[in-house]
Amino acid sequence: MSSDAPVPLPQTAVVLPRTAVPLGITDPVEQARAELKAALAAIEVKANVPRRVSRKVDDTVAQVRKFQRSNPALTAVAVVVGAAAVGAAVWGLVRLYTR
Template sequence: MTNFDAKPLPKTAVPAGITDPVESARAELKAALAAIEVKGNFPRRIEKASARAAVKARRFADDNPVGAIAAAVALAAVVGSAVWVIARALSR
């Protein structure tokens, strides 16, 4: 019995039911290489994380505009202070 509503397996999973040892080894190697690629691809991971953060920030700004403005001002103050401290340390 097949379930057509089921999600396809992720590329890092080994399908069940493989009886041939050669096919099983190939499937395990393919899944291991895919897992290494997913974990090691830092630019893609950073891009996905920044996209998630942008969505959260937009949702926060839509739900709480005053809080978003306060957060933006606080972030600007922190960054400005850090730049000032670094510039002052370098000028001495």
């Protein structure tokens, strides 16, 4: 259940997501097992916040690198502006604290 690798299926079969229940199961026990497996997979996908954050961070890093390759001057300006904003925020917080 923790593996994201798809299960090898025959060429004619439709690949189902891990969170789907296959159609055509007639045995009630097998149906219940398939539903439980799909429900647990859905819970794992939804509740695994560190994995979701990691994927989002990886996507954002890839977008930033693509932007950096296409616009190096704008990237440098963005870094300088960001550093100035962080510096101003820290300066403002220290000034408020020391007053």
